[in-house]
Amino acid sequence: MDWNRVEGNWKQMKGKVKEQWGKLTDDDLDQIAGKREQLEGKLQERYGLAKDRAKNDIDSWYDNQTWH
Incomplete structure (x- = not known):
């Protein structure tokens, strides 16, 4: 996962x-x-x-984005 794309395009x-x-x-x-x-x-x-649940939810959300 390249979270840098999210961070760089945060707006x-x-x-x-x-x-x-x-x-x-x-x-x-x-x-x-x-x-x-x-x-x-x-x-x-x-x-x-819980921390693990938040992490998994973010991973799932990221994986479902069409831009990555």
């Missing part, structure tokens, strides 16, 4: 992330700034997910 990716995880606020997305670890942490915080 465009924020909308896709928000569609997937609507509980994330705009402030959350600004704090995440494309960093995967930050996204994992915010998913754990907002959705009450």
